[in-house]
Amino acid sequence: MSPRTVLISGGGIAGPALSYWLARHGFRPTVVERARGLRSSGSPVDVRGPALPVAEAMGIMPRLRDVATRTTAMSVVDASGRQVARIAMPATRSAAGNREVELPRGDLAAALHEAARDDTELLFDDTIVALRQDGHGVDVTFERAAPRRFDLVVGADGLHSTVRRLVFGPEAGFVRHMGLYVATLPLGGPAGHPHDVLVYNTPGRLVAVHPSRGDALAAFVFRGPAIDGFDHRDTELHRRIVAEAYAGAGWRVPELLERLRTTEELYFDSVSHVRSPAWARGRVALLGDAASCVSLFGDGSSLAIAGARTLAEALAxxxxxHAGAFRRYETEHRALVGPKQRGSGRAAALLVPRTRLGIAARNLAARAWPARR
Structure with a gap:
């Protein structure tokens, strides 16, 4: 019998990780990615917890450590830039046995692609436009490539998953706005603080400057209700939303907003959870943020890597x-995802307090946190 074919939609983190493990179990994976190639930058993410043994088994941990950020702490500053609290970063503490790594998301994606590419068919600059499944396979229509048939399809295409929309239903039935928005952009040069993430708060708003690996990154995280008709691809709308949210803010905010107005590398989206009663329908399954986005403050990349191996091993x-495999994968992986989704609200309250009193209380408590760890 010929190897089973699996189409994976999404070439970020979950997609190439799944492709790697499927190939090791004798499947023929194909990854389709809307972008024209791998992005070279991105917000820092952590590889920790259940992702660590997976990354080690893939042999990519030495490379991840080579491209890791060198951040050691988060420094909370006031409007004049004076430090009011400093908190040790969990992924870089020197405690014995700590193997966690923080690195730019693009570097993590590149390492996963390199590990998987020899056994993966890659279709860049394309996307799925239609899926029709029967008892023996799935007929896939692409935007550019010729139609093809696969044994299974996996949507690893993020918060705004095309596969989830085509097979499970409209996005509104699954994506839950968490009352926050996030914008990030590169600053085009090194930070003057190579080991500290600088954080400035006003009520309901956060601005951070992360040194990353030489090209500093700015992040805006702020509270706001769901926006009717929000288009996650409308960059000019995103610029206006952020500028309005931070009008009148101090510290380096005016300078960073000016950079935001001109950058071609702005990322902006709602901070959201994805909650679906089932992660599979017939021969189509969901993985990573498409199935269970845990929000900005969760462990999305780590959970995606761990879930990829769980899914591949269940199918093997x-x-x-395949129905039994999907049930096994979902049962095992939901046990990891559930607590992270439930805990993300607490993280948001600490990073983006709603009131001045909340900011003051957080800063007071933060001064003692390093001593407790």
């Missing part, structure tokens, strides 16, 4: 029963 263990 049930070679003639």
């Amino acid at each position: 263990a049930h070679p003639a029963d």
